[in-house]
């Protein structure tokens with residue numbers, strides 16, 4: 601049986617004394633696939649990513665990375681184990697060059713040959729990163745900066761990348777480019793667990809989707825099936841499914 605690369609099993613998690621946000625949630629990410637988390641605002645999508653990357657310890661349940669139990673491990677351990685988290689919002693250092701920003705992602709990589717190989721890899725995968733290598737990151741557009749963040753996250757050769765709302769604040773054209781790059785990351789062998797407000801667009805590029813509701817996965821399956829499900833179209837995707845009156 602093929603092992604899922606990342607598994608969150610029966611996870612319960614929350615913040616401080618407040619009520620639990622995740623209440624027995626199970627999500628599985630197969631190797632080299634894009635899995636998209638969909639759900640209403642406040643459903644706990646970002647919280648799933650925080651638990652997966654060790655930023656928030658679960659109160660119950662297990663986290664497995666490539667079959668190994670990593671429950672309770674911190675973010676540095678998980679990064680070293682092959683899991684990279686691109687946080688919501690913009691995190692490039694605007695006064696530093698693209699090169700400096702990308703190399704920050706390699707600060708834990710001791711082998712210089714390996715770093716040089718990864719630089720070649722990310723510059724090829726994200727051409728704009730290569731083209732603007734010596735430019736100040738602050739001079740790039742929002743979509744280009746997001747690609748710098750992707751490149752930085754790939755410097756440690758992660759097996760799975762967590763992407764929290766990568767299209768936030770981007771115009772439709774930049775959003776399309778960012779989603780193309782998500783597919784390229786997947787095609788290059790990196791699994792992606794993706795949280796997106798832009799659920800319809802994200803499900804169009806994802807392999808699998810999970811709908812969160814009340815802290816659990818309510819429905820999951822192939823992304824195409826979710827896109828065609830009329831309940832999701834009305835509840836979560838912001839518009840009626842294609843082909844229905846009023847649809848796009």
Ligand SMILES: Nc1ncnc2c1ncn2[C@@H]1O[C@H](COP(=O)(O)OP(=O)(O)OP(=O)(O)O)[C@@H](O)[C@H]1O
Nearest residue numbers: 615618621639640641642643644645646647648797
């Ligand atoms: N640092 C925090 N401290 C306390 N409560 C938090 C914290 N972060 C999130 N929450 C709460 O946890 C719940 C889930 O938040 P989360 O950000 O995971 O949802 P989400 O599905 O990603 O939402 P959105 O689509 O709006 O980004 C919300 O009720 C939120 O207020």
